[in-house]
Amino acid sequence: MEIKQTAFAGSFAKESQCPRDGKPEYAFIGRSNVGKSSLVNMICKRKSIARISRTPGKTQLLNYFLVDGLWYLVDLPGYGYAKISKKKRAEWQRMIRTYLKTRYTLQSAFVLIDSNVPPQEIDLDFMNELGEEQIPFAIVYTKADRLKPQELEDNLAQIRKAILQHWESLPPEFITSSNTGLGREELLAYIDQVNKQ
Numbered sequence: 001m002e003i004k005q006t007a008f009a010g011s012f013a014k015e016s017q018c019p020r021d022g023k024p025e026y027a028f029i030g031r032s033n034v035g036k037s038s039l040v041n042m043i044c045k046r047k048s049i050a051r052i053s054r055t056p057g058k059t060q061l062l063n064y065f066l067v068d069g070l071w072y073l074v075d076l077p078g079y080g081y082a083k084i085s086k087k088k089r090a091e092w093q094r095m096i097r098t099y100l101k102t103r104y105t106l107q108s109a110f111v112l113i114d115s116n117v118p119p120q121e122i123d124l125d126f127m128n129e130l131g132e133e134q135i136p137f138a139i140v141y142t143k144a145d146r147l148k149p150q151e152l153e154d155n156l157a158q159i160r161k162a163i164l165q166h167w168e169s170l171p172p173e174f175i176t177s178s179n180t181g182l183g184r185e186e187l188l189a190y191i192d193q194v195n196k197q
């Protein structure tokens with residue numbers, strides 16, 4: 001699937017303010033610095049469309065991008081900022097939980113995982129939460145270009161093993177690099193397929 005046009009559709013502080021036009025949407029989320037802005041830009045083939053959403057730890061907004069007038073890519077505020085206050089963290093949790101639980105048009109979440117680092121408790125916890133709420137999700141491994149093929153495979157094997165301690169099977173996964181465009185086609189094909197279901 002090729003994208004012809006992506007338009008910023010707004011930033012919203014809570015689910016109740018989000019678009020009500022019924023278009024399917026896909027939410028991207030991950031630890032701060034996982035490469036989310038770069039991935040959103042890579043998917044949209046725009047240099048800095050996601051910059052608008054870069055206000056770490058301050059405003060926590062749901063950022064909407066309308067793709068080809070058909071579906072929304074939603075850039076969710078990331079988790080795991082070291083400097084964030086307890087209060088802000090609780091606010092983030094409440095907003096994200098409400099969004100994920102109540103968003104009737106959400107087709108799938110994409111949980112971004114850095115392919116360069118060992119399994120992180122915070123990512124596993126977040127996936128477990130999605131599981132408890134029965135929210136469909138896929139994994140997007142980021143920054144795959146940083147590792148040699150064998151190192152990448154070894155790292156992914158470790159992460160998959162950690163996931164399988166909590167899950168019976170692995171969710172759909174995409175191995176990506178925003179530097180090289182790796183995984184873009186596959187990710188868009190997946191979204192296209194879900195949109196058509």
Ligand code: GDP
Binds near residue numbers: 145
């Ligand atoms: P965010 O905080 O999750 O939005 O992460 P950013 O997109 O700002 O990326 C964090 C850092 O990782 C930046 O220094 C990026 O240049 C780098 N980065 C992001 N994606 C990739 C990638 O695919 N490959 C490499 N080598 N670096 C990346």
